[in-house]
Amino acid sequence: MIPVRFDYTAPENLEASVKLLSENQGAQILAGGHSLIEAMKRGQISPSLLIDLGKIKSLQGIEHEAKGFLQIGAMTTYDKVARASEIRENYSALAEAANSIGDPQIRNWGRIGDIFAYRDLACDLPAAALALEATFNSVGTRGNRTIVADEFVVLCFEMQWQLNEIITSIDFPDPTTGAGSTYECIKHPASSCAVCGIAASIEPSNNTVGKCRVAVTGATSYAIRLLEVENAMEGKTPTAENIALAAKLAKENAIGALKTNEGLTILSDLYASAEYRTHLIGVLTQRALFRAAERAKFSF
Ligand SMILES: Cc1cc2nc3c(=O)[nH]c(=O)nc-3n(C[C@H](O)[C@H](O)[C@H](O)COP(=O)(O)OP(=O)(O)OC[C@H]3O[C@@H](n4cnc5c(N)ncnc54)[C@H](O)[C@@H]3O)c2cc1C
The missing domain is CATH 3.30.465.10 (Uridine Diphospho-n-acetylenolpyruvylglucosamine Reductase; domain 3)
Structure with a gap:
């Protein structure tokens, strides 16, 4: 059920869309509609105008x-x-x-x-x-x-x-020569939403990790980078031991980030507690670092 009336328009260029967005306080952008229409049906939001970007x-x-x-x-x-x-x-x-x-x-x-x-x-x-x-x-x-x-x-x-x-x-x-990356996640079996997801990328430099980037989503209230894990990998060879040592920091890194990032929490719900999600951060970080290192082109 869609409980409120709303207008719909599908401009053919960006300028018209921006103008409509600025002139109509209750306007919302419509992309695929999977989230927006659902939220309207539930009565969570009631935009007065939908600006469909589909024709641009x-x-x-x-x-x-x-x-x-x-x-x-x-x-x-x-x-x-x-x-x-x-x-x-x-x-x-x-x-x-x-x-x-x-x-x-x-x-x-x-x-x-x-x-x-x-x-x-x-x-x-x-x-x-x-x-x-x-x-x-x-x-x-x-x-x-x-x-x-x-x-x-x-x-x-x-x-x-x-x-x-x-x-x-x-x-x-563009990735630098030989870089490798991956995304590891555990999904809720019914909704398929990420209970915890870790993305990692590794760039080799002289057979050590030149640059490492690791980020978590799903377990935290918004996605963040795990800077301590990244620092622990950079300058090292991506051996199983070094990856395990770096991944051990992931859990503490995420908990520590709660103090410095406003509004950040470890999520908890009926399906997965905060404690379980925090555990997954460590496990999936280790898997992601392994896979990213496997994909990166080191020549030992
Ligand atoms: C059953 C189900 C399962 C899902 N599972 C997952 C999952 O496993 N992982 C996951 O990440 N997501 C998941 N989603 C979320 C899904 O990714 C979103 O529904 C989808 O991203 C919505 O995209 P849309 O194009 O339909 O956006 P819409 O519903 O059209 O728009 C959603 C919001 O984004 C705004 N918006 C859209 N495009 C723009 C733009 N270009 N600029 C500014 N604002 C914009 C709209 O104004 C609106 O507020 C799931 C959704 C459903 C319904």
């Missing part, structure tokens, strides 16, 4: 020009992201995170621009965005801006996941 061609598709990054249009479906051969080869963490979302129907209709739509659904992609150092491009009444993933997460949290601007695309920098 510039928001569709995956491009890799000689720009040093891969650009994914905000209205590209999760399925296209998960299946693109270039993403599977060079941005495995992103392909795996996209492929783990919901079921084929959700992936065929949900759009990547809605990366943080409704936080209670424990989004998978933010962890991959943090580990692969993505940047988000948006347009609003004040013009265009580019926001790095770490800042984007905090911004979305502050805005309660409802930005007053339109995400146009997400950029993923």
Whole structure:
């Protein structure tokens, strides 16, 4: 049941969409509608106007020009992201995170621009965005801006996941030669939402780990990087022992982050307690570091 009346429009360009968004206080962007329409049916939100981005061609598709990054249009479906051969080869963490979302129907209709739509659904992609150092491009009444993933997460949290601007695309920098990445997660068997997800990327340098990025989602109230784990890996050879030592820090790292990140909590519900989720952070970090190191090209 949709209990309130609302207007609908599908502009053919971004300028018109931004104008409509700024002129109508109760307006909301409509992408695939999987979260938005559901929330309207439940009476959780009642937008007065839905601005459908479906007709704007510039928001569709995956491009890799000689720009040093891969650009994914905000209205590209999760399925296209998960299946693109270039993403599977060079941005495995992103392909795996996209492929783990919901079921084929959700992936065929949900759009990547809605990366943080409704936080209670424990989004998978933010962890991959943090580990692969993505940047988000948006347009609003004040013009265009580019926001790095770490800042984007905090911004979305502050805005309660409802930005007053339109995400146009997400950029993923080209991986350095030999880099490897992965996304490991445990899913709720009914909803398929992430109970805990860890994305990791490793860049080799002189047969040691030159750069390591590790991020957690699902277990925490918003996705964060595990900086102590990253530091413990950098400059080391990715041996089983070094990976185990670094992964041991993951749990304490996440608990420590509660003090420094405003509003951050370890999630707890009927299915998985905070204690279990914290345990998973350590287990999945170790698995993810192993897999990312296996994929990275070291020559021992
Ligand atoms: C059954 C089910 C299972 C799911 N499982 C998972 C899962 O395993 N992992 C996971 O991560 N997610 C999961 N989800 C969430 C799913 O990813 C979201 O429903 C999906 O992201 C919504 O995308 P959409 O394109 O349908 O967005 P919409 O529902 O159209 O929009 C959602 C919100 O995002 C805003 N928005 C959308 N696009 C933009 C844009 N370009 N710029 C600014 N704001 C925008 C809208 O205004 C709205 O507030 C699941 C959802 C369902 C229904």
